[in-house]
Amino acid sequence: MSHRIRAIVYVASAIVTFATLMYAAMGLPKFGTFSGAYSAMLLQISTLERHVYNVPTAVNFDYRGFDTLGEEFIFFTSVAGVLFIFSAVRGKAEKHGEPMEHEGDRRQSGAIRWFPTGLTAFIAALGMDLGAHGQLTPGGGFQGGAIFGSAIACIYLGVGIHAFIRTAKKETFDMLEALGAFAFGALGVAAMWITGAFLRNIMPLGQTGATVSGGTIYFLSCAVFVEIACGFTVLLLVFLKQTGQTQEGEQ
């Protein structure tokens, strides 16, 4: 099928799809009028019951903590999946060994080298701030972890691919990532051991508004932070190793 015919066929079907979806939207609550009973209740009780200000965090790590366990393992599995996909040709690729320092490293301007290096500490601090105060202000383990992961990406921009792959050991980050995932499950099992319910909030709730408050919410958030930050670093390292090898293979 040529490009043009494909476009015509698609546009025709897209108009039908769009019209059907709009017809379906007529059955949705009108914009700005939806009000769920469950969420109305959560807004009333979560600060009193769990001593947190950020209700979505309470939903993620407490009321629906079991769903977040699944979400966390989606991330964990996909990092494992990326490692698995790349390991399929490792036997062939590893003959090249560590990627050599290629032209890109030497051509980097001072701005690209120094600007991210200076930013690293600030981005890392912002990530940790968001990760540690997820129960009080916007943020949480996922967001903070992703930002902390980009601080590590900044280190790569600063030092270049060669030095970065040599110093950042994939195995270390792999292990820390698994540890984060394990901590989440272990807290859940510990709660089951003590109270009989998986992921029940078993820690002292602390004072509302304190840095460490919300009971297990804080610790689950920290576990997710470690897992996401290290998972992103593992992904970065794996992709960098692959591109290093690809460029070598082409030369």
Place this chain on the structure above:
Amino acid sequence: MSGWTLYFPYAVAFWLFVIGCFGITQSRNLIHTILCIAVVQSSTYMLLLSIDFHAQAGAPIFGSTNPPGSASVDPILHALTLTDIVVGATVTALLLALTIQIYRRRGTIDPQRLRPMSE
């Protein structure tokens, strides 16, 4: 607010879905295809958040200006959107890894030239 504005945010969400799919059908590069999938996925964020919206309500995060119990949008849909974003990031990572492998094996990432049986 009345008339068509009551459904306009849903129309934006469906538009993102349809235009993202259009990009997938017209794609000549798998990385472009992956970005189109990200656009399709962002339509789900738009849908969830537009169901969520309330004109007089703030974010479901309380503080000194909006004490606990004050008017706020639905926290569950916000939590769902967060889940959605995390899943989107992982899907992108997996697809990019697959793209690199496809390039290694076939020497092209143009989906038009990737025929199932050709070696």
